[in-house]
Amino acid sequence: MQLKEPASMDECIYFTNRTIGTGKIKAWVFREICPKCGKRLMGKPKDEKTGKVKIRAGKYVCPECLYAAEKQEYEDSLTVNIRYTCPHCSHSGEVQQSFKRRKIQRFNEETGKKETVEAVRFQCEKCKQNIDLTKKMK
Numbered sequence: 001m002q003l004k005e006p007a008s009m010d011e012c013i014y015f016t017n018r019t020i021g022t023g024k025i026k027a028w029v030f031r032e033i034c035p036k037c038g039k040r041l042m043g044k045p046k047d048e049k050t051g052k053v054k055i056r057a058g059k060y061v062c063p064e065c066l067y068a069a070e071k072q073e074y075e076d077s078l079t080v081n082i083r084y085t086c087p088h089c090s091h092s093g094e095v096q097q098s099f100k101r102r103k104i105q106r107f108n109e110e111t112g113k114k115e116t117v118e119a120v121r122f123q124c125e126k127c128k129q130n131i132d133l134t135k136k137m138k
């Protein structure tokens with residue numbers, strides 16, 4: 001499998017490039033064509049006055065037919081592309097899976113406590129251990 005990388009951030013609704021321990025994760029979600037009219041890419045609405053994308057908007061809209069989808073539900077229906085270097089075995093691989101984030105309980109080594117995080121969990125194709133792509137906390 002050879003994942004297609006985005007040529008620009010405009011093609012994505014999500015993009016991250018981060019290190020986790022000794023590993024690395026680069027992940028992105030492409031914008032997709034409107035499921036209603038099939039003409040334009042869905043995206044966050046733009047501010048009518050400034051023309052800037054409203055990043056914090058709770059919906060995605062189609063600029064053509066104005067179909068709107070609730071943010072969480074819409075993102076859950078998309079596919080995330082992940083290119084990683086495994087923090088457990090250093091294997092470099094690629095995966096594609098649902099962008100639906102799940103609540104995951106894990107042990108935080110920094111605080112010494114259990115915590116619940118929202119993450120896309122995937123398995124290293126070589127060592128089969130879990131790797132979590134956590135949602136960034138603001």
Ligand SMILES: [Zn+2]
Pocket residue numbers: 034035036037038039040062063064065066067
């Ligand atoms: Zn549309």
Ligand SMILES: [Zn+2]
Pocket residue numbers: 086087088089090091124125126127128129
């Ligand atoms: Zn591994």
